[in-house]
Amino acid sequence: ECKKARAYSSSANLGSGFDILSMAHTAFFDTIEICVENKNSGDIVIESNSNIPLEPTKNSATYPIVRIMEERGIKASLRVKVIKGIPEGLGLGSSGASAAAAVMAFNNLFKLNLSKEEVVRYAMYGEIASSGSPHPDNVAASVFGGVVSVVSVNPVKVVEIPLNYSFNILLFVPLNVHIEEKTKKAREMVPKTVKLSEYINNSRYMSSLLIGFVKGERDLIRLGLNDEIVEKARLPLFPYYPKIKQIAIKYDAIGSCVSGAGPSILVLTDKMTDENKIAEEGTKTCNEFNVECKVIKAKI
Numbered sequence: 546e547c548k549k550a551r552a553y554s555s556s557a558n559l560g561s562g563f564d565i566l567s568m569a570h571t572a573f574f575d576t577i578e579i580c581v582e583n584k585n586s587g588d589i590v591i592e593s594n595s596n597i598p599l600e601p602t603k604n605s606a607t608y609p610i611v612r613i614m615e616e617r618g619i620k621a622s623l624r625v626k627v628i629k630g631i632p633e634g635l636g637l638g639s640s641g642a643s644a645a646a647a648v649m650a651f652n653n654l655f656k657l658n659l660s661k662e663e664v665v666r667y668a669m670y671g672e673i674a675s676s677g678s679p680h681p682d683n684v685a686a687s688v689f690g691g692v693v694s695v696v697s698v699n700p701v702k703v704v705e706i707p708l709n710y711s712f713n714i715l716l717f718v719p720l721n722v723h724i725e726e727k728t729k730k731a732r733e734m735v736p737k738t739v740k741l742s743e744y745i746n747n748s749r750y751m752s753s754l755l756i757g758f759v760k761g762e763r764d765l766i767r768l769g770l771n772d773e774i775v776e777k778a779r780l781p782l783f784p785y786y787p788k789i790k791q792i793a794i795k796y797d798a799i800g801s802c803v804s805g806a807g808p809s810i811l812v813l814t815d816k817m818t819d820e821n822k823i824a825e826e827g828t829k830t831c832n833e834f835n836v837e838c839k840v841i842k843a844k845i
């Protein structure tokens with residue numbers, strides 16, 4: 546017997562919400578199929594269209610499954626097909642989506658009746674497999690959809706943010722950039738301590754963003770899509786970002802921020818925005834930094 550599940554790409558952080566906020570989008574998706582094999586070996590065999598680790602404890606789709614099976618005493622031989630649609634290492638929640646889809650497929654296959662938060666808790670292990678740290682933001686967005694806030698990690702608690710402003714998404718995805726273990730490195734760039742003034746400013750941004758979404762206020766969303774701590778520390782990973790942000794504002798986007806740990810950039814747009822100009826000038830800006838950006842239009 547086999548079960549399949551799909552999970553979408555996401556942009557974590559949304560400016561000041563490092564490891565807290567995340568937005569799922571239709572830009573890309575991963576599909577996972579899990580089949581129970583008629584064998585007693587207890588092996589997990591991985592097949593993929595992509596060059597991912599084939600060791601179950603090192604693979605972000607299968608490590609969560611290893612953990613569920615251990616915790617719940619489930620014994621089975623599995624064949625796991627990982628069909629990657631989300632490009633990896635570009636800040637689009639690729640490993641989180643694989644992990645989320647794998648846990649959803651496993652949940653259906655073994656009729657475990659896991660709640661969405663339990664799915665997030667297990668899928669979070671996929672992030673340990675890929676980056677060494679169990680940040681649940683991308684996973685939560687892929688499981689719940691929309692914009693989510695992870696308000697607690699242990700126990701996992703996820704709040705779905707009501708969105709009362711309708712917007713579209715433009716993503717600048719630098720396709721010719723590959724940094725080995727990017728998320729791990731990007732996390733090492735984040736400062737261990739921050740100044741009180743930076744903390745206050747970032748808290749202002751996050752409250753502005755959340756209230757902007759809930760009340761449907763464009764100006765608050767724009768102000769909220771800022772950050773003075775994490776994006777700033779990671780700027781060497783995406784040096785074109787400040788200029789793309791300026792271009793986005795010049796052509797009246799709602800706002801923009803770095804997608805997850807980068808190097809992709811997220812721009813939120815609406816009917817006031819000249820999307821074509823942003824795409825054109827933003828692509829040129831990437832080129833000035835010797836980066837080939839693909840512009841993807843998506844919805845939440």
Ligand code: HSE
Pocket residue numbers: 557558563564565636638680682683728731732805806
């Ligand atoms: N919140 C995480 C980070 C997302 O910025 O490191 C990584 O995918």
